[in-house]
Amino acid sequence: MFLRGSLLNSALLLVLVTCALSTVTSQHQARKLLIELQTEKEFSHQMEVEWGQLQLEQSTWATPGRIGQVAEQKLRMRLPSAEQIKLIRVEPNGQSKYQP
DSSP: OHHHHHHHHHHHHHHHHHHHHHHHHHHHHHHHHHHHHHHHHHHHHHHHHHHHHHHHHHHHHTOHHHHHHHHHHTSOOOOOOGGGOOEEEEOTTSOEEEEO
């Protein structure tokens, strides 16, 4: 009887230690995952901030004034004079007429 009780106590102690180690392991894993989640959230926030800055930069570069400035300075483009502009009238029947 004493041997049976000692064996039962040993088995229960083994189960208790296993449960305790499992609890500690799962708590540790949960903390690691929480830290990883917080790191990823911070990274996501940084990417959103950078995306906003890039959108602002793109809108600045794409303003009509900036495009006109680049066209004039770098591409040496100019507006045509009145003599260089030719009008072509398209009639409803699909034919076109040149108007000087």
